[in-house]
Amino acid sequence: MRRKEHIEQLRAEAIAKVLLLSSAPDMLIEESRSDFADFVVRIPDSQARVGVEVKMRCNLPREKQRLLSVTNSFAPYEGRLPVLLVVVDGAEVDGKLALLANWGEDGLLEISMDAKLLPYSPELVRKYMDEVAVRFEAMKKLAS
Amino acid sequence: MVATKLQEGLTECLKSLGGKRHIKSRWLVGGCQCLAKSLTLSRLEIEVGRASNSIGRLGEVIFEFTILRELRFVPAFLGDKWESVDYLVELADREQHGFFFVQVKSTAQALSNERFPSMPILSEKLESLFSYPAPTYIAFVDTNSRKVYLKAAMGRDRFTSNPPVELTPETSRTLEEEVSGYWSLVETSHLKSTFESKFG
Numbered sequence: 333m334r335r336k337e338h339i340e341q342l343r344a345e346a347i348a349k350v351l352l353l354s355s356a357p358d359m360l361i362e363e364s365r366s367d368f369a370d371f372v373v374r375i376p377d378s379q380a381r382v383g384v385e386v387k388m389r390c391n392l393p394r395e396k397q398r399l400l401s402v403t404n405s406f407a408p409y410e411g412r413l414p415v416l417l418v419v420v421d422g423a424e425v426d427g428k429l430a431l432l433a434n435w436g437e438d439g440l441l442e443i444s445m446d447a448k449l450l451p452y453s454p455e456l457v458r459k460y461m462d463e464v465a466v467r468f469e470a471m472k473k474l475a476s
Numbered sequence: 477m478v479a480t481k482l483q484e485g486l487t488e489c490l491k492s493l494g495g496k497r498h499i500k501s502r503w504l505v506g507g508c509q510c511l512a513k514s515l516t517l518s519r520l521e522i523e524v525g526r527a528s529n530s531i532g533r534l535g536e537v538i539f540e541f542t543i544l545r546e547l548r549f550v551p552a553f554l555g556d557k558w559e560s561v562d563y564l565v566e567l568a569d570r571e572q573h574g575f576f577f578v579q580v581k582s583t584a585q586a587l588s589n590e591r592f593p594s595m596p597i598l599s600e601k602l603e604s605l606f607s608y609p610a611p612t613y614i615a616f617v618d619t620n621s622r623k624v625y626l627k628a629a630m631g632r633d634r635f636t637s638n639p640p641v642e643l644t645p646e647t648s649r650t651l652e653e654e655v656s657g658y659w660s661l662v663e664t665s666h667l668k669s670t671f672e673s674k675f676g
Binding site for chain 1: 531533534538568
């Protein structure tokens, strides 16, 4: 990745972090070393975690194929983390979100690449986080 | 909220115990009071600590976004273990080879160029900032308006009472110029070419 693109990606990730932390201030952000998430958030009052993949809108068509292959690649083995896609546009603190993967009833990740991108709102972030936390608790019960 | 509920619970508890005349009941009342007081305090401290951490984390990411906004700088978070600085920020233009350090102070209070409530900075932290041999700044972040204000921390005798300056696209350019200007005065290339390392 060229220097300018790299800095633009850092800015996009900073925007995503501002959006998420503004919505749920108790959320903890952890760095990710995996290739499908730019960073990981730990949901407040839960042990559930979500990988956050951040894309710039201008790069989305080019990135979607790669994202699809990467996301699919972790589905067969009891997947690592649910994935929240955050798409930002330029230098505005705003964006769109989609929950790309969440825990299914069988404890595996359910991928939904057709998940519709919805405009950011704090309520939407909290809704997604609640969905992940609820499914995570169900998965834990299943495992025990 | 938690403290109020604990206090209400304690009051009820004391009411129910207070009528008893037996000395052991009084010990029990005293014990309950101490326990409840310490519980109330520790829960309060946890709540205040949580809120303060949340504001701090939000302030840091707002700073990251603001410093990245015009793509002039590349910030690197140094982690919570660093004592006095939170970020090392590099100039995006690699030709310039400049960098500076930043400590971030966040508040949920409204800040503006006209209104700037004092924010406590430990004097030993300030001294530590002054000791860095590079441009060093304190970034004050208003987490509600998502605005960032910068103040240089270059030395005790030069740390004025002037209010910090808001980081905007214009002042961001000024910041780039002054940091670049600082490093253009420090010619290090000859130091590197004559430096003899035992790890060569």
